[in-house]
Amino acid sequence: MTGASLTPASPSPDLNSRPGPVVALRQVAVAFDGPSVFENVSFAVAPGETRVLLGPAGVGKSVLLKLILGLIRPIEGSVELFGQDISHMPEEELFPLRARAGMVFQEGALFDSLSVRDNVAYQLIQELAPDAEIDDRVREALRFVGLEEAFALFPASLSGGMRRRVAIARALIHQPELILYDSPTGGLDPVTSDTIIELIVKQRDVRATPALLVTHRLQDAFTLCTHRFDSEQNRMVPLPEGQTNRSTTFLMLDEGRLIFDGSLHDLLHSDNPFVREFLE
């Protein structure tokens, strides 16, 4: 992998010609009753871009995702979501903004007292959408993640991988303008992990939804970069040798700081000792 000549796959979105970022963090710091979890963190997610946030466990990757949706507030710096500064925005004003994004939590965070149908349709039910429309859209979302048969089941009867896929369906049903994935493959077997990554690639390539994906599994990150979704074959296929997906870029957190921000090529050729150690 390291020795490969990496050029962007074609076609790819031209990130420079797009409007302002979907998410922008500037000099952000977060702390909980003690020393900072991280500080001076700045990066942006452009429209159509998929950013992969790497880093060891416990470094604050999930905190960063929650920060982007205003579920946690920074003690310093600013967080912009859809062009609006949410750092000090009242909770009431945040709800409509959050509804425009989708988040897949680490363990799925499905509502265990509700069926899969009601979990996936949660937002639609709150908006008092007609039952027939809800059923149609839930089936479509479940079909997208390959779980149509789980429509009437409850979360307790689902496996770990199925829960994540239902969580992805719940995040996607509203056709979000941004998706945040919090370790979507954590604790899953390799086959199920591949299924989840395929769904993420499918969402990226079919709907071009900007995304931020947290993971500590390098294999998943590289798969995202080196594969594309083939709509005709309805499956993920590898890009030609040496090509990578240009819209997928990397961030790395370590010891409370953002130590890397760049493409797969930059990551593989980074001089940072921690990045090198992480890759090896």
Place this chain on the structure above:
Amino acid sequence: MAVQTIERTAKNIVLTVQDYSLFAWRALVNLFRPPVYWTDLLIQSDIIGVGSLPIVVLSGFFTGGVLSLQSAATLSAFGATAVTGQFVSLTMIRELGAVLTGIMVSGRNASSMASELGSMVVTEQVDAMRALGVDPMRKLVTPRVYATIAMLLLLTIVADAFGIMGGAAVTVFLNHQNGTQYFHMAYEHLRFPDIMQGLVRPLFFGYIIASIGCFYGMRTTGGTEGVGRSTIRAVVNASVLIIFVDFLITHILLSVLP
């Protein structure tokens, strides 16, 4: 070191009281601004009201019975067993019905609210709800608060009625006294202020039970062990606060409605 510990504890207590006050106020005023989740309010009313009915009926009935037994024993020394009905009905309606129901419902529902919401917090379901653009205060807390207030009022009336019936059962079947006389005395000496005193309390108790149960549930940290801690705190604090507020209400109402 000891001074620092005391200072930290004092600050924590003040902060908790401040957080609780803001939380309880928001839970209350949310009903007057959309969205209001009426379906959740009905579901919670069913869980809290209908679900608590058996324990309220049983505890009310047997408390009335005990009151009748104890009062008859004391009153017989003065040849006044005829006023047993008055004693039981006044005690149940003015005081015991509301307090007893409050404590029973607190044990059942403050604990269930704290554990249910606490589990949702530690499994990130509350965060997921927020991420989906739904306010957990409006969706989870406000319906529980209003459902508890409304249901506790009705449950208190049920407890009063079954307490008087329990007293009647003991009076007739164990003390072998006249049932008509019992009910006549129970009804004849009741005044409007007595009923008012009994029906004002559950409004406050219901608010205390739900707001404390939800407050500790929503503040849960530390996994399943934290859920257990929240549940204990909710029940203990709600029960103690019910007794304390009962004292205050009694003091105020006795001066307003003598």
